[in-house]
Amino acid sequence: MGRAVGQGDGRLSYLHVRGVAKSFRDTPVIQDLDLEVRAGEFVSLLGPSGCGKTTLLRIIAGLLAADRGRVTLDGADITRVPAHKRNVGVVFQSYALFPHLTVAENVAFGLRAHGVSAGEIAATVARVLALVRLTDYGPRSIGVLSGGQQQRIAVARALAVKPKLLLLDEPLSALDRKLRETMRIELGHLLHDLGITAIFVTHDQDEALVMSDRIAVMNRGRIEQFDTPAAIYARPATPFVLDFVGMSTRLSGTVVAADGDAMVVETAAGRVRARGQAAVGAAVLVAVRPEHLRIGVGGDNAVSLKVRDRVFLGSKLLVHFEAPGADQIVAELPPEGAAESAPGEPVTVRWSIDATLVYSAP
Amino acid sequence: MSVAPVAVTAIAPRRAAVDRVAWLALPGVAYLAVGFAVPLALLLVTSVTRDGRLSVAGYAQFLADPFSWTVILNTLRVAFLTTVVCLLAGYPVAFALARARGPLQGVLLAALILPLSVGVVVKAFAWTILLRTDGLVNRALLVSGLVDTPLRLLFTEPGLVLGAANVFLPFMVLPVFSVVKLIDPRLTEAAATLGAGPLRRFVRVTLPLTMPGVIAGVAFVFSMSVSMYVIPTLLMGDRFKTLSILVARSFLFMRDRSLGSTVSVVLLAIAIAVVVTSALLARRWQPER
Numbered sequence: 001m002g003r004a005v006g007q008g009d010g011r012l013s014y015l016h017v018r019g020v021a022k023s024f025r026d027t028p029v030i031q032d033l034d035l036e037v038r039a040g041e042f043v044s045l046l047g048p049s050g051c052g053k054t055t056l057l058r059i060i061a062g063l064l065a066a067d068r069g070r071v072t073l074d075g076a077d078i079t080r081v082p083a084h085k086r087n088v089g090v091v092f093q094s095y096a097l098f099p100h101l102t103v104a105e106n107v108a109f110g111l112r113a114h115g116v117s118a119g120e121i122a123a124t125v126a127r128v129l130a131l132v133r134l135t136d137y138g139p140r141s142i143g144v145l146s147g148g149q150q151q152r153i154a155v156a157r158a159l160a161v162k163p164k165l166l167l168l169d170e171p172l173s174a175l176d177r178k179l180r181e182t183m184r185i186e187l188g189h190l191l192h193d194l195g196i197t198a199i200f201v202t203h204d205q206d207e208a209l210v211m212s213d214r215i216a217v218m219n220r221g222r223i224e225q226f227d228t229p230a231a232i233y234a235r236p237a238t239p240f241v242l243d244f245v246g247m248s249t250r251l252s253g254t255v256v257a258a259d260g261d262a263m264v265v266e267t268a269a270g271r272v273r274a275r276g277q278a279a280v281g282a283a284v285l286v287a288v289r290p291e292h293l294r295i296g297v298g299g300d301n302a303v304s305l306k307v308r309d310r311v312f313l314g315s316k317l318l319v320h321f322e323a324p325g326a327d328q329i330v331a332e333l334p335p336e337g338a339a340e341s342a343p344g345e346p347v348t349v350r351w352s353i354d355a356t357l358v359y360s361a362p
Numbered sequence: 363m364s365v366a367p368v369a370v371t372a373i374a375p376r377r378a379a380v381d382r383v384a385w386l387a388l389p390g391v392a393y394l395a396v397g398f399a400v401p402l403a404l405l406l407v408t409s410v411t412r413d414g415r416l417s418v419a420g421y422a423q424f425l426a427d428p429f430s431w432t433v434i435l436n437t438l439r440v441a442f443l444t445t446v447v448c449l450l451a452g453y454p455v456a457f458a459l460a461r462a463r464g465p466l467q468g469v470l471l472a473a474l475i476l477p478l479s480v481g482v483v484v485k486a487f488a489w490t491i492l493l494r495t496d497g498l499v500n501r502a503l504l505v506s507g508l509v510d511t512p513l514r515l516l517f518t519e520p521g522l523v524l525g526a527a528n529v530f531l532p533f534m535v536l537p538v539f540s541v542v543k544l545i546d547p548r549l550t551e552a553a554a555t556l557g558a559g560p561l562r563r564f565v566r567v568t569l570p571l572t573m574p575g576v577i578a579g580v581a582f583v584f585s586m587s588v589s590m591y592v593i594p595t596l597l598m599g600d601r602f603k604t605l606s607i608l609v610a611r612s613f614l615f616m617r618d619r620s621l622g623s624t625v626s627v628v629l630l631a632i633a634i635a636v637v638v639t640s641a642l643l644a645r646r647w648q649p650e651r
Contacts, residue, residue, distance in 0.1 A: 063551050083554040084563075090555040096548035100570045100647070109566070110556030161556060 020069030541575030
């Protein structure tokens, strides 16, 4: 890892959002938000609709003015710089291709605005169209393109002007599922290969997990956790992140004993041990990812449960168990290793203390 | 033998569907035929008939007279200026209207359309009151100190253009509005993120996309103001001659059906030219689907 100063240095913060807040008619949409993105990084803003992720994107693009806070890009404060002087590219959810222009004219639009010479425009248009594998589509009109092709043209148009930062607002959500999965990989590869710094807004956890270097999970105008996909999944920082990313078993309970760096929690399903420190009597939420559950005795934690149903998913088997109240228990098992888990059967489920997540009760 | 019936049933219902829908145009076509096409045909026949024989002498006579050309130019100039004023005033209004949300848009639309029900005569009279030497406009100008002596506004061409533009404004605003409200607001944002400043965004994105509405509005306002009669009569009086006023005088006062028909056909030709041109332009600006 070189520590050379410059755009290629992964350690330096390239985009810096500091204390940004935005309200619409007294309803706070973004609340004192901080975000640091390194050069060349692919960051996803993941969250449910209304969490403020698109608003944050529009503030970074300069399409919306923040009420408070600063935005710095590549060392320059761009908080008050209008969108057309920021050189921050945006791929919109609706693609926002110009319907009165051809494919080539759409891609050339930004180059013309930057006063690039005609010869250079032609060369750049050909190059970016080749990049998105639509070389022969230049003279076509936008209306005759399929959704996937329009999406790629929108990316090509944004890339043509060599933006300092590329923002993508749910660019795959308008595509059908199969195409979305293909484009997820293809777009991810393209942007990684170009080494462009990109921020990708999505409500689809799979998209975020597959494509990103880091994911910022957003909720109610704040970032709940900002980390690598693996860390987000393995160690969700808050119950919200736990709930939003992946499936989990969740049991609410009370701490009945504390012992150094471990605690014992009394839940409706039985006693569960977890790492961490908490006062006796504290209300907590204990959680474990489905793939850490196994059937059979042994292990740090073991509870006896009744099977409710089994969902066969080909490569794996999901088993739901009867759980009291709002709690849920779900196990992901290899399909061959769950013969004894017929619905209605009482079985013992075990998992390790290290796989046990614990949160103070929300 | 087994193929033929299939082919017949596959084609027959579709043809029938087209025919049945086409019949819906019948009442409208019939009404226009009786109420419009027949009188128009009679007018045309009259204009090319002299003493019971076919003749274009009426046109030759009319077009050879320099006075006729003054009238034609008057008509075209006033119609053109009225259209320009409507476009300049109406285009921004259409955007404000499209941007307005909820009940406000309804209120603004009502404010735009309701005056149409007042009637042209009433509005033209209202303008005579406003434009009089001691009218509201002059008093405001005098009070503000912009002029020392009252301006002559009534019975002048600017006064006429102003009054006519006021009456026809909705016909410019509505077609532009109907186009603007369909434009994705993300398009200008996309243009901005690509480095286009406000002027370039307007010229390269907004204006081309609103052209179909502008063409429709221009066609409406121009064809209405080229043929207006009541407004110039009330705001300009007899001295100022337009084609419509000439038509009315020919039929009503001079009892010259031949001249009246000829002028009517000239007026009609101008209107047709405007409609055809705008239709061609509109097709040119329609994005391909």
